[in-house]
Amino acid sequence: AMEGGPGARIREGDCAVLKRDEVFKAVSVLRRRKIIFEKQWFYLDNAIGHIYGTTFEVTSGGNLQPKQEVEETTTETKEAGTDNRNIVDDGKSQKLTHDDIKALKDKGIKGQEIVQQLIENSTTFRDKTEFAQDKYIKKKKKKYEAVITIVKPSTRILSTMYYAREPGKINHLRYDTLAQMLTLGNIHAGTKMIVMETCAGLVLGAVMERMGGYGSIIQMYPGGGPVRAATSCFGFPKPFFDNLHEFPLSKVQSLLSGTFSTETLPADPEENALVEEESNGLSEEKQSSLQETEEEPATEAPMEINPTEEQDTMDINAEDVEFKENKEKENKENVREKQIKQWERRKKLKEAAALLREKNADGLIVASKFHPTPLLLSLLEFVAPSRPFVVYCQYKEPLLECYTKLRERGGVINLKLSETWLRNYQVLPDRSHPKLTMSGGGGYLLSGITVVLEKGKSDSSNSEALKVEEPSSKRCKLQDLPC
Amino acid sequence: MSFVEYGDTIKDGDTAIVFLGHESMFPVKVQHGSVTQTKYGVIRHSTDLIGKKYGSKVTCSKGGWVFILHPTPELWTMNLPHRTQILYSTDISIITMMLELKPGSIVCESGTGSGSLSHALIRTVAPSGHLYTVEFHQQRAEKAREEFREHGVEHLVTVTNQDVCKNGFGVSNIADAVFLDIPSPWEAIGHAKSALKAEGGRICSFSPCIEQVQRTCLAMEEYGFTEINTLEILLRVYNVRTVSLPIPDLGKAAEDNSSPGFDSSNPSHQGSSCANLQQGTVQFKSGVPLREVVGHTGYLTFATKS
Numbered sequence: 072a073m074e075g076g077p078g079a080r081i082r083e084g085d086c087a088v089l090k091r092d093e094v095f096k097a098v099s100v101l102r103r104r105k106i107i108f109e110k111q112w113f114y115l116d117n118a119i120g121h122i123y124g125t126t127f128e129v130t131s132g133g134n135l136q137p138k139q140e141v142e143e144t145t146t147e148t149k150e151a152g153t154d155n156r157n158i159v160d161d162g163k164s165q166k167l168t169h170d171d172i173k174a175l176k177d178k179g180i181k182g183q184e185i186v187q188q189l190i191e192n193s194t195t196f197r198d199k200t201e202f203a204q205d206k207y208i209k210k211k212k213k214k215y216e217a218v219i220t221i222v223k224p225s226t227r228i229l230s231t232m233y234y235a236r237e238p239g240k241i242n243h244l245r246y247d248t249l250a251q252m253l254t255l256g257n258i259h260a261g262t263k264m265i266v267m268e269t270c271a272g273l274v275l276g277a278v279m280e281r282m283g284g285y286g287s288i289i290q291m292y293p294g295g296g297p298v299r300a301a302t303s304c305f306g307f308p309k310p311f312f313d314n315l316h317e318f319p320l321s322k323v324q325s326l327l328s329g330t331f332s333t334e335t336l337p338a339d340p341e342e343n344a345l346v347e348e349e350s351n352g353l354s355e356e357k358q359s360s361l362q363e364t365e366e367e368p369a370t371e372a373p374m375e376i377n378p379t380e381e382q383d384t385m386d387i388n389a390e391d392v393e394f395k396e397n398k399e400k401e402n403k404e405n406v407r408e409k410q411i412k413q414w415e416r417r418k419k420l421k422e423a424a425a426l427l428r429e430k431n432a433d434g435l436i437v438a439s440k441f442h443p444t445p446l447l448l449s450l451l452e453f454v455a456p457s458r459p460f461v462v463y464c465q466y467k468e469p470l471l472e473c474y475t476k477l478r479e480r481g482g483v484i485n486l487k488l489s490e491t492w493l494r495n496y497q498v499l500p501d502r503s504h505p506k507l508t509m510s511g512g513g514g515y516l517l518s519g520i521t522v523v524l525e526k527g528k529s530d531s532s533n534s535e536a537l538k539v540e541e542p543s544s545k546r547c548k549l550q551d552l553p554c
Numbered sequence: 555m556s557f558v559e560y561g562d563t564i565k566d567g568d569t570a571i572v573f574l575g576h577e578s579m580f581p582v583k584v585q586h587g588s589v590t591q592t593k594y595g596v597i598r599h600s601t602d603l604i605g606k607k608y609g610s611k612v613t614c615s616k617g618g619w620v621f622i623l624h625p626t627p628e629l630w631t632m633n634l635p636h637r638t639q640i641l642y643s644t645d646i647s648i649i650t651m652m653l654e655l656k657p658g659s660i661v662c663e664s665g666t667g668s669g670s671l672s673h674a675l676i677r678t679v680a681p682s683g684h685l686y687t688v689e690f691h692q693q694r695a696e697k698a699r700e701e702f703r704e705h706g707v708e709h710l711v712t713v714t715n716q717d718v719c720k721n722g723f724g725v726s727n728i729a730d731a732v733f734l735d736i737p738s739p740w741e742a743i744g745h746a747k748s749a750l751k752a753e754g755g756r757i758c759s760f761s762p763c764i765e766q767v768q769r770t771c772l773a774m775e776e777y778g779f780t781e782i783n784t785l786e787i788l789l790r791v792y793n794v795r796t797v798s799l800p801i802p803d804l805g806k807a808a809e810d811n812s813s814p815g816f817d818s819s820n821p822s823h824q825g826s827s828c829a830n831l832q833q834g835t836v837q838f839k840s841g842v843p844l845r846e847v848v849g850h851t852g853y854l855t856f857a858t859k860s
Contacts (some may be wrong), residue, residue, distance in 0.1 A: 078753035124754045124860060223754070225654045247648050247787055254647035257626045259677050260657040261559060281678065283657025433560050455562070456609025457624040467792070471839045474794045484573060484621060488792040488841055491644060496784040496853065498771045503764055522573075522609045522621045 078122040079223055086304040087115075087123070088228050090220045092213065095232035097224065097304050105133070111217055123223040128216075131179050138218050152198040166192040182216035189215075202502060224304050226253075226277040233273055233301065241270040241301075242440055242465045245513030247493045249274065252436060253281055255518045256461045260285035262433035263426070265453055267291040267320070267446055269439040272302035274463075278436060279311055287314035289423055289432070291323070291450065293441070316423040323449050331424055333417040431455040438463035443517070444473045448480060454521050456482075461518045470517045482524030490515045555608075556706030557625055557673055558680035564603045564622060569705055571623040571633060572597070581625065581633045583704070594618025625705070627673040637694050640670035641735065641760070644789040645851055650678055652856045653731040653756045657682055662725065662732045662749050664688035664718035664742065666698045671733070676702070676710045685711040686725055686749075688718045718742045723749040734759040735852075739766065740773035747777050747859060755859040762852040770855055779857035786853050792841030801834045 085100045089108045102116050117135040127135040230246035258281040268274040290297050297317050325331040432454045443462045464470050477483050495506040555561035555568045573579040588599040595616030602612050608624040628643050659679045666689035675685050689695040695715040702708045714724045722745035732746040739759040759770045
């Protein structure tokens with residue numbers, strides 16, 4: 072449900088995102104917890120109660136203080152040069168030394184004032200062109216006027232953050248590619264979606280945001296349990312999770328063949344967490360999972376603790392019989408707790424299986440490290456006809472194969488293999504130009520729409536394949552053959 | 555069916571999409587007694603459509619067949635009747651995400667145009683949000699209202715026929731997001747600001763020309779917007795094709811029968827490509843770019859109201 076009225080306020084326990092220029096970092100809002108961000112140390116305590124979007128300055132004590140609105144003195148016509156033909160960069164134009172600047176900082180002089188001092192003590196400043204002066208001021212401000220904005224997490228913020236900080240965790244899924252997936256998949260309130268992702272729960276969170284708590288989601292997961300580190304960052308209200316189900320990939324085949332049972336549950340999440348970490352991402356990205364210490368907010372649900380094992384190694388030489396009896400009682404309670412938990416897991420698994428068996432999901436979203444073909448071929452079975460599906464892959468080639476296999480299978484139309492190219496711009500009077508290109512590196516998408524699958528009619532699926540292919544027109548090279 | 559809720563079977567009054575084949579489809583208004591002509595023959599709504607499951611194959615009178623699809627804003631965008639140049643799903647996707655739209659959001663839009671973006675916005679903010687869309691052309695405004703009614707979404711949208719630059723969006727201090735696709739967006743920035751909620755609202759302006767973007771960015775700055783950022787997004791589509799390349803005849807060394815390097819006549823040749831021994835060609839699968847691609851639609855400028 073939407074929050075109306077004035078902006079949401081920062082509360083203790085929230086997952087908030089710190090922002091400075093284009094750099095983001097997700098943190099848990101906890102009192103007396105030291106935060107490092109952009110070479111600055113501070114506590115978030117003073118931020119609690121302020122509206123999200125507020126910009127703060129870091130005081131010398133490591134506390135946050137809302138930044139005062141300052142009037143920019145832009146009306147004065149500054150002295151400036153016309154070009155840089157006579158400006159020699161000998162590194163000596165700034166008269167203030169490192170020590171001088173440090174002294175100013177130690178005195179508690181505000182960043183704004185330091186920048187002013189630097190300008191006044193620069194011999195070349197007034198010879199620079201106006202543009203160069205602007206650039207110089209911007210650069211010094213960036214360095215000395217450290218302001219931090221605390222923003223509310225959203226798909227926009229988190230997908231940008233993850234792509235910049237930990238792309239390996241999300242299979243290099245660039246935020247514009249994620250945006251395409253959400254639209255191509257027609258993700259909206261009231262649908263029943265199947266999501267399979269190994270992107271730390273970012274894609275799941277994005278889907279949940281666009282569903283607004285309406286409808287249901289079945290998350291398919293490899294190994295022992297789904298990773299939802301990023302999902303918890305969104306700060307969804309608890310009811311959003313009521314209709315979030317999960318189902319293990321390892322049970323998909325049995326479900327499809329009708330031999331599904333809950334007798335053998337997938338292994339404990341705790342045991343498999345290690346396996347997940349190791350196999351997450353490619354070899355060159357392994358480093359990113361090790362960097363995890365500060366990046367992840369500490370809001371992930373605690374792993375299931377297994378107390379009975381710990382009991383075995385306890386010293387039962389205690390003379391106190393009562394103590395022993397209490398321990399036995401505790402053992403029994405723990406075993407009972409474990410049984411209840413297992414029973415609950417079985418129940419949830421049966422529920423998820425029942426939802427899947429209906430084979431009427433409204434869409435399928437796949438974004439994982441796995442080869443997409445086996446996932447698509449199996450998971451599409453659970454999707455109703457005339458519904459969209461989108462699969463992301465970091466690489467193009469597996470999607471070429473997936474495309475071909477889907478054509479052979481039939482029951483899909485409007486297959487499209489695509490990628491998006493994104494370019495940011497600097498827009499300033501007389502200084503507008505593209506900033507940087509991010510072509511390539513954003514990943515690829517294969518999307519399509521399901522149709523009623525006619526099994527056992529090989530000739531009709533062939534003609535279907537021919538019908539949906541682009542005709543080999545006279546414009547095509549002789550060597551090109553439709554797949 | 556509606557554009558914001560899936561239905562299973564085709565009903566009288568639905569808008570359905572008839573899919574004929576590769577990138578060939580058109581929308582159809584399902585009505586008892588109606589008949590639709592296609593190149594495969596005639597489709598009789600009463601017998602061929604109504605009551606059938608969406609996604610079904612329908613055989614037409616001449617024997618050819620089509621698929622009937624449930625409408626989505628994306629399919630609508632590809633098939634709607636153009637009254638103006640429209641926004642396509644690539645731009646719509648990034649706009650939706652960057653404006654942080656979701657169920658319950660209140661959005662303002664101008665101009666409504668042909669309703670391409672409008673349908674996508676309505677879909678995203680449903681069932682608890684609302685779209686206030688402003689169109690200064692009277693017939694276009696009316697046509698938009700009609701379409702929203704036919705598509706079952708009229709309760710989620712208010713169409714106002716006025717000039718947004720003069721009279722704004724008709725609401726104040728409630729919008730989570732504002733979108734502008736008009737010739738002079740800088741003239742509407744002030745109105746956009748007053749329509750937006752007090753803090754944290756998002757704005758987006760779409761302009762084909764960089765000069766428009768420059769003026770808009772200045773206006774945004776003047777009105778105190780922050781996080782001003784301009785970008786453009788382009789779609790690259792690939793056709794999946796099996797490609798055959800001939801192997802050049804480099805002749806043979808004088809007496810030596812085995813030539814080094816690439817030899818298509820060597821049966822033990824390994825690798826990802828499969829050699830065609832007969833014709834001296836190598837086959838491989840490729841994602842081939844389209845011949846004609848969209849090079850530019852417009853620049854998107856986003857900002858936050860602080």
